[in-house]
Amino acid sequence: MKKTIFPYVVLAPMMLLLFVFLVLPILGSFVIALFKYNPLNETGNTFIGFENFRRLAADELFNISFVNTLIYVFIMVGINLVITLLFAQLLTSLSSNKWRSLFRVLLFMPCVAPLAAVSVIWSKGIFPVKGGLLNKLLSYVGVAPINWLGNPSTLMPALLILSLWADIGYNIILFISGLQSIPLDYLDAAQIDGAGPIRRFFSITFPLLGRTFSYVTAMTLISQFQAFAQFAIVAPNGGIGRRGYVLSTYIYDMGFRNKDMGYASTVSLVLFFIILIVTLVQQRLNRVDWGY
Amino acid sequence: MRKINRKLLSNIIIIIFMSLFCSVFMLPYVRMILDSFKTRVEVMKGTTMFPKKFILDNYRTVFQKTPIVNWFFNSLWTSTLVTVVTLFTSSLAGFVFAKYEFKGKQLIFWFIMATMMVPAQTTMIPSFLIIQKLGLYDNLFAIVFPSLVGGFGIFLCKQFIEDIPDSMVEAASIDGAGNMRIFFMVILPLIKPTLSALAIFTFLGKWNDYLNPLLYLSDISRMTMPLALSFFTSQRTSDLGGVMAAATLVILPVTIVFLCFQKQFVRGISITGMK
Numbered sequence: 052m053k054k055t056i057f058p059y060v061v062l063a064p065m066m067l068l069l070f071v072f073l074v075l076p077i078l079g080s081f082v083i084a085l086f087k088y089n090p091l092n093e094t095g096n097t098f099i100g101f102e103n104f105r106r107l108a109a110d111e112l113f114n115i116s117f118v119n120t121l122i123y124v125f126i127m128v129g130i131n132l133v134i135t136l137l138f139a140q141l142l143t144s145l146s147s148n149k150w151r152s153l154f155r156v157l158l159f160m161p162c163v164a165p166l167a168a169v170s171v172i173w174s175k176g177i178f179p180v181k182g183g184l185l186n187k188l189l190s191y192v193g194v195a196p197i198n199w200l201g202n203p204s205t206l207m208p209a210l211l212i213l214s215l216w217a218d219i220g221y222n223i224i225l226f227i228s229g230l231q232s233i234p235l236d237y238l239d240a241a242q243i244d245g246a247g248p249i250r251r252f253f254s255i256t257f258p259l260l261g262r263t264f265s266y267v268t269a270m271t272l273i274s275q276f277q278a279f280a281q282f283a284i285v286a287p288n289g290g291i292g293r294r295g296y297v298l299s300t301y302i303y304d305m306g307f308r309n310k311d312m313g314y315a316s317t318v319s320l321v322l323f324f325i326i327l328i329v330t331l332v333q334q335r336l337n338r339v340d341w342g343y
Numbered sequence: 344m345r346k347i348n349r350k351l352l353s354n355i356i357i358i359i360f361m362s363l364f365c366s367v368f369m370l371p372y373v374r375m376i377l378d379s380f381k382t383r384v385e386v387m388k389g390t391t392m393f394p395k396k397f398i399l400d401n402y403r404t405v406f407q408k409t410p411i412v413n414w415f416f417n418s419l420w421t422s423t424l425v426t427v428v429t430l431f432t433s434s435l436a437g438f439v440f441a442k443y444e445f446k447g448k449q450l451i452f453w454f455i456m457a458t459m460m461v462p463a464q465t466t467m468i469p470s471f472l473i474i475q476k477l478g479l480y481d482n483l484f485a486i487v488f489p490s491l492v493g494g495f496g497i498f499l500c501k502q503f504i505e506d507i508p509d510s511m512v513e514a515a516s517i518d519g520a521g522n523m524r525i526f527f528m529v530i531l532p533l534i535k536p537t538l539s540a541l542a543i544f545t546f547l548g549k550w551n552d553y554l555n556p557l558l559y560l561s562d563i564s565r566m567t568m569p570l571a572l573s574f575f576t577s578q579r580t581s582d583l584g585g586v587m588a589a590a591t592l593v594i595l596p597v598t599i600v601f602l603c604f605q606k607q608f609v610r611g612i613s614i615t616g617m618k
Contacts, residue, residue, distance in 0.1 A: 058445040059523045061435055065492045066451070072470060072489035073458045079469025090472065150358055158367045160372070162401065163601040163608075165551035167569035168593045170441050171576050173373045175586055182389015188367070216371070221612065228613035231512050252522055272569050277462045280553040302464045307558070312468050319465040330460045 059313055063092070080316045080323075088313035094329030096313070102194035113318060115293050116301040119207065123297060124275045126213055132264075135219050139226030140252065146183050155227065166217055170284035173213045174200065176284075185212075200285065203292030210295055213281055229263030230256065262337070269333035273326055298322045345459045353367045372594075379441070386583040401555055401588035405575075408585075410564045411592060414571040421487050421567065422549040430538055437493075437500025438530050441474040452501075459494035463554055471558050485559035490549060496541050499615060503537040504530060540611030543604070550597060568593045 084103055085232040088096045107113055138158065145151045161169060177184045178199040186196040199209040233256060241251050257264075286295025288304065298318060306315030378386050379401050381394040405411055439445075470489065479485040481528050507530065515525045531538070555571040566574060572593045576586050601608060 055443070055522065058439045058443045058448070061439050062451065065432055065436055068488070068492045069455065069458060071473065073461070073466065075473060076466035076469035077458070077461055079463050079472070083468060090475075114451050136359075141361065144353065145357055146354055147358075150361075152605075152609075154361045154365055155609065156602070157369060158599060159605075159608070160369075160601065163547060163551075163597045164594045165553065165569035165572075165597070167551075170589050171572055171586065172371055172590050175576065175583055176374050176378055177371055179389070184370060187389075188370075199434040218370070224609055225611045262380070273460070277464060279464070280569070283553075283557075284576075299462075299464045301469075306468045307445075307471075312472075316465075316468050319462070319468065322462050323465040326460060326462050 080223055080319055081314055085318040086313045088316070090312060099313070106314060107317065107321070112289075112293065112296065112301065112323045115289075116296040116298050116318075117321070119294065120276065120297040120299075121280070123207065123211065123214075124272060127266065127275050128271050130211070131215060131219060131222060132268060135217070135222035135267075136226055136264075137222050138219070139230055140146055140256070143221070143227055143230040151227075155220075155224065158223055161217045162190055163219040166280040167284060170213065170281045173209075173216075174339045175212075178209055201291055203294045206259045206286060206290050206292070206294045210281060210285060214275075214278065215284065216280070218271075224272065225263065226260070226266050229260050229267075233259045259333050265333060265336045269329060269336075272329050273310070276322065276326055276329070348431075375587050375590055375594070376542060378584060379591045381584055383582060383584050385580075386587070390408060401582075401584040402592075404582070404585045405592065409571070409575060409589070411571070411589070413564050413598075414566055414568050417483055417565060417568040418550055421483050422546050425487055425490045425549045426542050426546045429493055429496055430542055434500045434504075434534065434538060435498030435526060435532060436497045437502075437504050438526050438539045440497070440501045441504035441507075442509065442530075455494045455497055459498075466585045467554070467558055474559055480559060481561050481565060483560070483565060486549075486555045487540065488551070496545065499537060499541055500534060503534045507533050536610070536614065538606055540615050543611050544615065568577075 085098060085100060085103075086096045087099050096186055138154075140153050142154055180186060180196055180198045180201070183199070185199065186194075190196070199205045208327070236254050238251055241255050246254065277299055278297065282295055282297050282300045283303065286300070289296030289300070298321065302315050302319045302322065305311045306317060308314075374392075377393060380397045380399070381391075382396075382398060382400070384390060385395060408603050436455075440448065449497070474480055474485045474489075479488070511529055512525055515529050520528065550567075551569060552567070553569045556567045560570065563574065564569070572589055575589050579585055
């Protein structure tokens with residue numbers, strides 16, 4: 052197309068907004084991390100170099116949050132991918148469109164509800180020892196009541212159950228549309244050659260789902276590393292035994308409750324680099340030729 | 344014949360299994376709605392699934408004791424405004440990146456994409472300080488302005504506008520149409536499905552957002568629905584029926600919208616996720 056200044060006219064105001072609300076904050080977090088920064092401090096904030104970074108290694112709560120985050124994310128993403136792939140496969144092999152869309156709608160419903168509201172319902176109606184729905188259900192299969200949120204060893208499993216409930220619908224839809232784009236000829240050919248359904252899944256479906264799978268994995272990883280609302284509401288201050296402290300809630304508490312914004316920024320950079328690594332790995336994997 | 348029977352059998356097994364699973368899966372909703380109609384004492388006891396008597400007291404409490412109508416409209420106008428402006432900026436920027444050549448194009452585009460991967464927790468502290476400096480703290484525009492331009496929407500629109508043949512744009516240009524006229528008359532009508540998908544996700548993301556309202560809003564009457572619900576819950580720890588009624592009122596609008604537009608939701612996820 053011919054040369055005009057139109058692109059610059061269009062992009063200038065947008066770049067200004069991005070600069071003020073995104074670029075400046077990103078740069079800002081690197082700068083604030085070098086300060087002992089308290090917004091209420093009237094005498095000014097002192098430059099302390101890499102002192103905040105040194106503090107990380109010795110900070111027990113940071114270490115707990117870091118480990119909890121990894122535990123949460125890897126278990127969550129692992130179970131999520133297995134369940135959603137299984138359900139997507141089951142639903143794709145249904146011949147009835149009506150049933151398929153009914154199940155898909157039901158499984159997706161929690162995804163449109165605000166996570167904050169979901170967290171309130173689960174922490175007040177499902178998890179409580181007294182009158183909680185989960186214990187009631189478990190009592191039918193003979194399991195004694197569990198104090199889900201009041202017990203250090205069950206807090207994280209509870210958070211995982213809640214998060215899975217709230218999140219699986221999204222990946223199910225992505226996997227169904229990935230599975231439906233695989234040509235049926237391949238599967239039919241394999242079936243004629245005598246491959247059973249499990250063999251067909253691992254030898255044909257799964258390899259051909261490569262690109263979808265790598266995309267879904269990366270997106271789920273990135274979003275789960277930033278999971279916040281359920282931890283803030285179900286496990287305030289880290290919950291019992293701090294077993295529910297994750298990086299996102301630790302950063303929030305450090306910055307906005309303790310007003311230790313310099314240190315909170317330092318912790319937030321750890322999260323930044325984790326997500327940077329996940330993104331770079333996904334980019335690298337995407338260069339592989341998955342086509343068929 | 345045997346093959347058809349096997350197919351039928353596997354279908355029946357899958358339907359039975361999924362029906363059982365989905366019935367359990369829906370129980371939190373059932374619990375929430377039923378609890379919202381129970382008396383305070385009955386909810387606390389938690390021994391019954393169905394209310395002995397359906398009462399509306401909990402809903403009356405929520406409407407009388409809280410500015411829930413305010414919360415609803417706060418959520419509604421901020422989410423709507425963000426969605427409308429985001430659709431405009433995303434499609435316009437996508438148009439420029441897809442159909443124009445200009446100096447620094449690659450760099451600017453790469454730069455916008457790079458901003459997408461930065462976690463909200465990394466930017467929230469400086470953003471908070473900037474919002475305060477701009478005098479926007481405890482103002483609903485604090486959750487509007489930062490969301491008006493988004494890398495995801497620009498990327499999505501660029502991908503789909505690139506599929507439109509250059510010849511269509513050139514033909515319009517030869518006929519004397521200006522840049523904006525081409526954008527409105529040629530480009531926008533052709534990317535409607537993309538825009539409706541983007542609209543759904545932008546609106547939903549904004550409506551459900553918890554972190555940003557938590558950072559920037561403190562006055563009760565200025566809160567949005569999710570934040571207000573968590574605030575209400577922390578204020579009324581012994582009034583579970585009221586909490587469940589409020590939760591129902593928060594979850595209901597989005598769920599109804601979803602049920603009405605479920606086809607668009609599913610298609611939207613598929614096209615945005617696959618491109």
